[in-house]
Every structure is written in C-alpha cells, then in structure tokens.
Amino acid sequence: xxxxxxxxxxxxxxxxxxxxxxxxxxxxxxxxxxxxxxxxxxxxxxxxxxxxxxxxxxxxxxxxxxxxxxxxxxxxxxxxxxxxxxxxxxxxxxxxxxxxxxxxxxxxxxxxxxxxxxxxxxxxxxxxxxxxxxxxxxxxxxxxxxxxxxxxxxxxxxxxxxxxxxxxxxxxxxxxxxxxxxxxxxxxxxxxxxxxxxxxxxxxxxxxxxxxxxxxxxxxxxxxxxxxxxxxxxxxxxxxxxxxxxxxxxxxxxxxxxxxxxxxxxxxxxxxxxxxxxxxxxxxxxxxxxxxxxxxxxxxxxxxxxxxxxxxxxxxxxxxxxxxxxxxxxxxxxxxxxxxxxxxxxxxxxxxxxxxxxxxxxxxxxxxxxxxxxxxxxxxxxxxxxxxxxxxxxxxxxxxxxxxxxxxxxxxxxxxxxxxxxxxxxxxxxx
Numbered sequence: 001x002x003x004x005x006x007x008x009x010x011x012x013x014x015x016x017x018x019x020x021x022x023x024x025x026x027x028x029x030x031x032x033x034x035x036x037x038x039x040x041x042x043x044x045x046x047x048x049x050x051x052x053x054x055x056x057x058x059x060x061x062x063x064x065x066x067x068x069x070x071x072x073x074x075x076x077x078x079x080x081x082x083x084x085x086x087x088x089x090x091x092x093x094x095x096x097x098x099x100x101x102x103x104x105x106x107x108x109x110x111x112x113x114x115x116x117x118x119x120x121x122x123x124x125x126x127x128x129x130x131x132x133x134x135x136x137x138x139x140x141x142x143x144x145x146x147x148x149x150x151x152x153x154x155x156x157x158x159x160x161x162x163x164x165x166x167x168x169x170x171x172x173x174x175x176x177x178x179x180x181x182x183x184x185x186x187x188x189x190x191x192x193x194x195x196x197x198x199x200x201x202x203x204x205x206x207x208x209x210x211x212x213x214x215x216x217x218x219x220x221x222x223x224x225x226x227x228x229x230x231x232x233x234x235x236x237x238x239x240x241x242x243x244x245x246x247x248x249x250x251x252x253x254x255x256x257x258x259x260x261x262x263x264x265x266x267x268x269x270x271x272x273x274x275x276x277x278x279x280x281x282x283x284x285x286x287x288x289x290x291x292x293x294x295x296x297x298x299x300x301x302x303x304x305x306x307x308x309x310x311x312x313x314x315x316x317x318x319x320x321x322x323x324x325x326x327x328x329x330x331x332x333x334x335x336x337x338x339x340x341x342x343x344x345x346x347x348x349x350x351x352x353x354x355x356x357x358x359x360x361x362x363x364x365x366x367x368x369x370x371x372x373x374x375x376x377x378x379x380x381x382x383x384x385x386x387x388x389x390x391x392x393x394x395x396x397x398x399x400x401x402x403x404x405x406x407x408x409x410x411x412x413x414x415x416x417x418x419x420x421x422x423x424x425x426x427x428x429x430x431x
Contacts, residue, residue, distance in 0.1 A: 012051025
C-alpha cells in the first residue's frame with residue numbers, strides 16, 4: 001500500500017471528470033502520486049466522485065461506495081472520501097447509511113478535502129488540470145448549474161442556478177491546455193444555450209467560441225448540451241464560416257409531441273422544434289446532430305410515443321440516444337405526476353427507437369463510403385488505428401477504424417478514405 005498515493009474514481013458525466021482533473025492537479029501539487037479509475041486501487045486514500053442524475057447512476061455510485069467501504073473495513077485502504085452530485089444531494093442520508101466513509105463532500109466544496117488532508121489549496125492552479133483523457137483532447141466546462149425547470153430533471157436541485165464562467169478564465173484554461181498538446185476542445189455545460197445570460201444579459205456562446213478558435217494549437221471545438229428553447233442562432237454563422245468549429249451539435253430534444261413537451265415543461269412546441277432543426281440544417285448543411293429522447297414520461301400515451309417514432313424516422317438524426325424515464329425525488333414530475341408508464345414498457349419503447357435509429361445510422365454511414373474525412377487518431381487497438389471525424393465526439397459516438405501503409409501517430413490528424421460502413425462505425429484507410 002502506497003502511503004503517498006491517492007486513487008480517484010470518477011462516475012457519471014464529463015462535467016464530473018473535469019472536477020476530478022482539477023482535484024488530481026491539486027493532489028499532485030501536494031506531493032501525492034495519483035491514479036485515476038485504476039482497476040486495482042492500491043493507495044492509502046480513495047476519493048469517489050459520484051453521479052446522482054438518474055436511478056441507474058445513483059445505484060452505480062452507491063454500489064461503488066459500498067465496495068470501497070468494505071475494502072476500508074478490511075484494511076485494504078486507510079481513508080475513503082466521497083464527493084460529487086450524489087453526496088451533494090444526499091449527504092446526510094449517506095452519512096447515516098454508510099458511516100465507513102471518512103467524510104462526504106458535495107459537488108462544489110471538494111476544495112475542503114484538500115485542506116482536510118493537510119494540504120494548501122493552490123489558487124494559482126485553479127485553471128489547471130491533470131488530464132485523464134488522451135493528451136490531444138479535453139473537456140472545457142464553461143458554466144455550472146441550470147436555470148431551466150424541466151419536469152424530470154434533478155440537475156438544478158443538485159447544481160443550483162446557472163453560473164457562466166468568464167471568457168477570460170476559459171481562454172486562460174484553454175491556452176494552458178493547448179500548451180500541453182490539446183488540439184480538440186469539447187465544450188460542456190448543463191446548458192450551453194444559457195451561457196452569458198447571467199453575466200452579460202445576452203447569449204455569449206458565439207463570441208466565446210470565436211475567441212477560443214484563435215488559440216494557437218486548437219484545431220477543433222465541439223459543442224455539447226445545447227437547449228432548444230432560446231437556442232443561440234448566431235453560433236450557426238460561426239460554425240458555417242469557421243473551420244475550427246466542428247459541424248456537430250449536441251442538442252437534447254427529449255420528445256416531440258406537444259402534450260409531452262408541455263408536461264416536461266420544455267417551453268417549446270413541436271412546430272418550433274421542427275422549424276429549429278430545419279434552420280440549423282439549412283445554415284450548416286452537413287452538420288451532424290446528436291440528440292436524446294425520453295420514453296415513458298408520466299402521461300406518455302401510445303399516440304405520443306408513435307409521434308416520437310415518426311419524428312425520429314422523418315428527421316433522421318445522425319446521432320441519437322434514449323433514456324427510459326426515471327422518477328427522481330423532488331423533481332416537478334415526482335411531486336405532480338404519477339409514474340404511470342410501466343418500467344418494461346418504458347424500456348420497450350426505448351428499444352424500439354434505438355432499433356429504428358440503428359437502421360438510420362447505417363444508411364447515413366453508407367453515404368460516406370468513398371469520401372475522404374479528416375480524422376484524429378485516439379489510440380491503436382485490435383490491428384486498427386482508432387480515430388474520429390469532426391462528426392464524432394469521444395466515448396458516445398461512432399469511431400473510424402483506420403488502416404495505413406505507414407505508421408500513424410496518436411493525436412495527429414490524417415485524411416482517411418472511407419471504405420466500409422456499419423451501423424455505427426466506419427472503416428477507412430490512409431494511403
């Protein structure tokens with residue numbers, strides 16, 4: 001057991017990952033050796049950064065805490081700390097149910113963990129992280145919190161109101177990332193569309209990405225988690241004109257029937273949604289849209305679901321995921337609606353959409369055969385170089401499996417000719 005080693009375990013989304021990277025940098029500055037998501041944690045201290053978004057994520061977080069609590073009781077680790085969204089929301093209950101944890105922290109007070117372990121929080125490192133991603137890409141969290149009031153979502157309960165980071169701090173952090181070799185920024189937030197409204201009284205996403213694109217070394221900027229109501233249309237001009245802004249947009253729509261959009265408190269109608277998608281695709285014709293849908297929200301009828309299926313079939317999203325509805329405590333839906341769609345029906349509907357989407361994805365992929373795409377190489381695996389085009393985000397999207405007549409370098413860009421397409425992945429070659 002290494003007394004100067006800390007194991008950090010990150011659960012949940014990329015926003016949590018950024019928090020872990022900030023924490024790891026502070027630990028390293030304090031003289032600790034740090035391992036992230038090690039399959040065999042062997043340090044004196046373990047820190048678990050939890051997720052509390054939906055039922056499955058909460059269950060995974062609790063099971064992980066229990067597993068390490070048992071390891072602590074057996075003397076396999078000496079200290080166990082828990083932070084993140086789950087403990088932000090349930091800190092008192094967790095302390096009562098799993099007292100083997102030395103201390104619980106919320107999502108925003110993890111800096112106290114540094115001090116509790118006898119170290120000094122290094123304010124001069126506040127915009128510096130120890131990357132857990134490959135060296136050539138990083139997530140950039142541009143804000144915290146959310147001002148929306150979607151019926152099903154517990155995020156505002158956990159994170160509070162939207163708080164935009166300053167453009168200056170984001171440029172500073174991005175410049176430091178670029179100096180380390182980062183070429184691709186994944187912009188993330190609970191809601192990109194709201195960025196700037198709290199600090200500038202107007203949307204500032206377009207000016208932000210323009211300024212980030214001027215940083216030497218940054219070649220791709222990708223946008224995640226935009227909100228359709230009040231969508232910042234000016235980012236489309238930047239995307240259409242600036243080759244560094246990936247023609248890719250992650251915009252969660254959740255449903256399409258007006259009764260469901262109203263029940264979900266999405267503040268947008270079916271017609272407005274369809275019009276928005278048409279405007280986006282007209283402005284940026286080859287854009288790839290990623291969206292998510294929810295099946296089984298309280299009150300969802302067969303007619304609502306069929307409307308959603310028809311919408312997915314007609315709109316032909318390039319990327320799409322589905323979540324069965326989770327009845328989360330203290331949300332508007334939890335307090336005001338009965339969870340009246342059976343669990344197996346929620347899942348059955350989700351499966352039906354994903355089966356439909358698989359066919360759509362394959363057909364879209366097949367149109368790329370014979371085309372040349374700019375691809376960044378993430379790793380080598382199974383006899384292939386594994387890469388992504390500007391239309392593919394790490395972890396969640398398809399990949400490009402590349403063969404080459406000469407060795408390729410991880411983190412470099414190459415022109416790849418697509419030779420084969422499957423439901424999800426593409427195959428190609430570098431001559």
